Amino acid sequence: MADEKVLTNEESVMSPDIFKKTFWRSFPLQACFFYERMQNVGFAYQMVPALKKLYPNKEEASEALKRHLVIFNTTPAIVTFITGVAIAMEEKLKKAKEMGEEGDPESVNAVKTALMGPLAGIGDSFFWGTFRIIGAGIGCSLAAQGSILGVIMFLLIYNVPHLLVRYFGLKIGYRSGMSFLDSMSEGGIIAALSEVAKVLGLVVVGSMCASMVKLAIPLVLSIGGAEIVLQDIFDGIISGFLPLALTLGTYKLLQKGFKTTTILWGMIIVGIVGSVLGIL
Amino acid sequence: MSVIQAVLLGILGGLGIWDSRVMGLCMMERPLFLGPVVGLILGDFQTGIVVGASLELVMMGIVGIGSATIPDTVSASILATAFSITSGLDVSAAVALALPIATLGQLVGVLVRTANGYFAHQADKAAERGDYKGVDRALWGGAGLFFIAYFLLVFLGALLGSAVIGAFVDKLPQSVIDGFSVASGMLPALGIAILMQLLFDKKNVAFFFVGWALSALLGVNTVGAAVIGTTIAYIMFQYGRGRKAEPAAVEAAGEMSDDLGGEL
Structure with a gap:
């Protein structure tokens, strides 16, 4: 923890120890997931070290805990940003009360709610849409040949950014309280990053379409004594045409609202029937 | 077993x-x-x-x-x-x-x-x-x-x-x-x-074919495609910052659908 000093500046009452505990407590965010309020118990759980420090007496503790048990839901990997902001706000709230001012406890939840949606959008497109896809793309191509390296690469490609964001997100969120999202939104940096992350994801997905989807037609037509190998025709037009056509066709079906399960069974049936008839 | x-x-x-x-x-x-x-x-x-x-x-x-x-x-x-x-x-x-x-x-x-x-x-x-x-x-x-x-x-x-x-x-x-x-x-x-549904929009659809062509026609493996994709993304990001991103782009991040492929 190189920059602990920045965190524990003169104003802060939070010790590095509290941040360490909060970091570890951010992992079981969804342990008590239930439909009505989703990740609420998990969010309160990670606030406990900071709240304990701020509110040792039962009455204040009760207010604070109830405040953090309202509905919450976001991408797990980026939750610590919000936790950091919430800790900073709780601390400000406590200070305002000590100064005899009327704090606004509801603002903590207002900010949490305002952050969880947009951050989930960003988090989903980076972690689900980019790091996971690149990891799975590279991982599957190695693992398909039986190499354990594929599994290791998959976990690393996803988890190195994941753990960095989780660790530094807490500090950045805390340090800049409210201001960090404003400054990042200026000039649309976050939006621009999400856009290019999608581009990167698509290049990898396109490559996977070519290397992972396998479809060939072994059918040989004999017309007037001449043998025509159908697959040669396809290869002559453009190699890898059939897998591309299959993928785009499947995409069209999904766009038209066909269910994933229906398409899946359809493929299996087409595969079996085609194989029995000797077409595929 | x-x-x-x-x-x-x-x-x-x-x-x-x-x-x-x-x-x-x-x-x-x-x-x-x-x-x-x-x-x-x-x-x-x-x-x-x-x-x-x-x-x-x-x-x-x-x-x-x-x-x-x-x-x-x-x-x-x-x-x-x-x-x-x-x-x-x-x-x-x-x-x-x-x-x-x-x-x-x-x-x-x-x-x-x-x-x-x-x-x-x-x-x-x-x-x-x-x-x-x-x-x-x-x-x-x-x-x-x-x-x-x-x-x-x-x-x-x-x-x-x-x-x-x-x-x-x-x-x-x-x-x-x-x-x-x-x-x-x-x-x-x-x-x-299903992934394409998550990533596609009109602006970026061409990059799917870039990736496909790299592997299908040029024989680049997925690692190579990821490296080239990263390069393209980096150039785009730098270029986009240079001419100041339009405010309209800010909305793009929030558009993700909630129920991707929820049927299997």
């Missing part, structure tokens, strides 16, 4: 669901990781890796975005890999088997996420008392319920399923088994198509 192996698979099921519950979602719930571990437990590591990779390609589109409960990849990955190893099934047959299991797992998931209301209520009570430890206990209560439910699902599935599946596979004609093999080459198209 011995009882001990079934117990180990059950524990793997509990740990698998714990990845997204307790361990912060580190991708250890995915078939690409679970497959090899199943392979280790059943003594066929190599097959585990290969089956895990194939299952990952098909299930790649199934992701837990938003609050929807999705078909359960944990129990489906473990049991499908296990059946594939114990009865020498082709991957696509294993995928076909995984379907009903995933649906059953989804049902278990819905039950647990409903029953967790009890522990959430305990957390409310603890908050009322200002009792920090009570909130901790409530959280771990929910975690425990998840573990037990998925342990039982996978343990029972492994113990009861493998004999039934084995007997069934012996009766399948060869042409059907070949057909499964053809289908397993086609199935990744579905996983990829």
Whole structure:
């Protein structure tokens, strides 16, 4: 923890120890997931070290805990940003009360709610849409040949950014309280990053379409004594045409609202029937 | 399959669901990781890796975005890999088997996420008392319920399923088994198509074909495509910053659909 000093500046009452505990407590965010309020118990759980420090007496503790048990839901990997902001706000709230001012406890939840949606959008497109896809793309191509390296690469490609964001997100969120999202939104940096992350994801997905989807037609037509190998025709037009056509066709079906399960069974049936008839 | 192996698979099921519950979602719930571990437990590591990779390609589109409960990849990955190893099934047959299991797992998931209301209520009570430890206990209560439910699902599935599946596979004609093999080459198209739904918009559609052309026509592997994709993304980002991004682009990040591929 190189920059602990920045965190524990003169104003802060939070010790590095509290941040360490909060970091570890951010992992079981969804342990008590239930439909009505989703990740609420998990969010309160990670606030406990900071709240304990701020509110040792039962009455204040009760207010604070109830405040953090309202509905919450976001991408797990980026939750610590919000936790950091919430800790900073709780601390400000406590200070305002000590100064005899009327704090606004509801603002903590207002900010949490305002952050969880947009951050989930960003988090989903980076972690689900980019790091996971690149990891799975590279991982599957190695693992398909039986190499354990594929599994290791998959976990690393996803988890190195994941753990960095989780660790530094807490500090950045805390340090800049409210201001960090404003400054990042200026000039649309976050939006621009999400856009290019999608581009990167698509290049990898396109490559996977070519290397992972396998479809060939072994059918040989004999017309007037001449043998025509159908697959040669396809290869002559453009190699890898059939897998591309299959993928785009499947995409069209999904766009038209066909269910994933229906398409899946359809493929299996087409595969079996085609194989029995000797077409595929 | 011995009882001990079934117990180990059950524990793997509990740990698998714990990845997204307790361990912060580190991708250890995915078939690409679970497959090899199943392979280790059943003594066929190599097959585990290969089956895990194939299952990952098909299930790649199934992701837990938003609050929807999705078909359960944990129990489906473990049991499908296990059946594939114990009865020498082709991957696509294993995928076909995984379907009903995933649906059953989804049902278990819905039950647990409903029953967790009890522990959430305990957390409310603890908050009322200002009792920090009570909130901790409530959280771990929910975690425990998840573990037990998925342990039982996978343990029972492994113990009861493998004999039934084995007997069934012996009766399948060869042409059907070949057909499964053809289908397993086609199935990744579905996983990829679901991903395309997540990533496509009018502006960036061309990059899919860039990636495809790199591999299909130029023979670049996925690692190479990722490197080239990163370069393109970097150039675009620098260029976009230079001419100041338009405000309209700010909305783009929030557009993601909540229920991607929620049917499998």
